[in-house]
Amino acid sequence: MERVRCMILSVGLPKYFLGEAISTTCYLINQCTSSALNFKTPIEKWRGIPAEYKQLRVFGCLAYAHVKQGNLDPKAMRCIFVGYPNGQKGYKVWNLESSGPRCFVTRDITFDETKMGYNSKEKMPELRSVISIESQVEVEHWMNSEQDIGEHVTK
Template structure:
């Protein structure tokens, strides 16, 4: 437990280093999930607009909400635009 005496988190005490926070994403961040080649035809879109919902246990991927269909999907390749405001969750 972090306190004023140790000024270290449990992770830092156990592993003797600071945790990597660069892979954490902002909840609700707008992004674009990649659609694999085998799931699209020649002139179909290569990505779909989505919102970040969280991380999936046991899988290397993100849980995202497809804003066009309302489906929750697990996607491995996503480009998030974390600098944009969240606005209305199902639009933008």
């Protein structure tokens, strides 16, 4: 449960994603080596082949599920990656947009693992940078206007 709590809190997801976090944690535990299994993964012990890690993604990251709609409609929906489905290939995602199903499985997806879907802390640096840029422009404009006034006064 410590891993589950860490996943939910670090991403900033609401508590109703608890089931998805538990399922994903179990999936990840089965992909990790264990000293009780002579440093093999449970998947490797069960199947006899080593585990693959290329399909692993950051829980709660922003994802864009590709959709086939009309020519003038958007080609992707903003989603949050919430886990791995049981018994099928693909990724389980939570739709952030109003249209379409809320939770679905897809393989045709692009991940942005640098941004978290629900984490409000991710939005704050962008806001601060915009404010600092605007204030810097105002200061430069103010300094330039003072120099112009100083030039007019000395003449």
